[in-house]
Amino acid sequence: MADADLVASIRDYFDLNSYEAKVWLALLGRGIASAGELAELTSVPRSRTYDILESLERKGLAMMRLGKPIKYIATNPDEVIGKMKKQIELGLAERARRLDDMKGSNVWHDIVQLYSKGIKKVDPTQVSGAIRGRHHLHDQFEEQFKNSEKEILIVTSGIELNRIMEYHHAALKIARDKGVDIRIAVSKDGLTPKNLELAKAVGEVRHLVDIDSRFVLVDSRELIFMLLPEQDIHPSYDTGIWIHSPFFAEALKVMFTRQWSEMKQL
Template identity: 35%
Template structure:
């Protein structure tokens, strides 16, 4: 097997699976080879090497030579990466176009009706979920925030306030313009962040970091379960669409913290 762990991990980050990574690196080292030859170098089962090489060809990493037996040539890495970028960009544009078409079609109405019918059968205890990764957490939070109707209460950290400013400011501005009341509790943060957030929300200072949670419309609640100083991909949060948890647990805790908080410098 050729290629160190760093190389294989980097190729994984651009969407190649384990066998694809091994075979591509092996073919780079060999230059040109049959499926049997490259499978032996890569340590990949020969029966799998054919479909893996075809996959790499479709993705722009490999060129197929129509000889007997068929041989494969690895493209120069810089060229392969450029082709991959072009393919991903094209597929992304196509998918966005399909989604936009779906959103304006009657199919969406039918899907919404199916969802609403199913939603009425779901018990409140089932409307919960564990969210892993900061991207996933932020995506679900944005989804809930955009439908806020009356109030949003947030307890966060100094870096959490910066994250709100960087990732949620636009949607928070929209809900604030609709008349939704926004209140945020956070430890002392930098002035520019506080100033920007103070234009749309009432912000008060916590004496110390007490964790992170959000209550929306006394219906939805988010609780962060991990230390934010770790890897973003390992962030975990609990989300619940539970009026009981929001109104009887999270909201009273927020009000107590709010009562004991101080003014925050702008």
């Protein structure tokens, strides 16, 4: 029987359930085997083994041998990786196409109308929330940058600006091209020359000194501020507070502008 840690890893990497992982590992070890043989090797109920092998075949992890008795052959793991990557790419492309198609449909019209009606009933003080996980924070940054109309203010570290340029340079460039004023205040720790030049290509960049802060402010109404320095927290637990409040955002902009006038241009 396969090692429990190996089974757990295979489940995670290949998106399999416990029985599928056990049967596939046993089949890899045998090369070719019948459902009965695999049931005996893995202690998976024989009645389930047939369904599991069919599932592994659909996923490209096994092939049914022609002839009698029915046996299955393990697929080379190198081939499996290629097949699964292709399936994922095709699946994502199809989902993206369906989402694009939905935007012009009656379904899209209905949910936009529902949101428009619902948001009118929400107290402005309740339009806020916590965003946990660095990748979720960057997803929100991307939406803010794409929806910006007048101004983007970014206060960050050099290391984080590297990521912002890597993930969002295209969105910031589009914002700049449509006339959005972009100002970036950054501490230089870890900032690469390449990403500094990319940042200067989309906006004005100045040196942030003696202030350890991380926030993104858009159009004097929408703000995300992070709770901790990035070096103090694992990316999965990096947390930002999203606030939609013109009153608070405008006050923060005034303070930013005062500090901005004293910063040196990079």
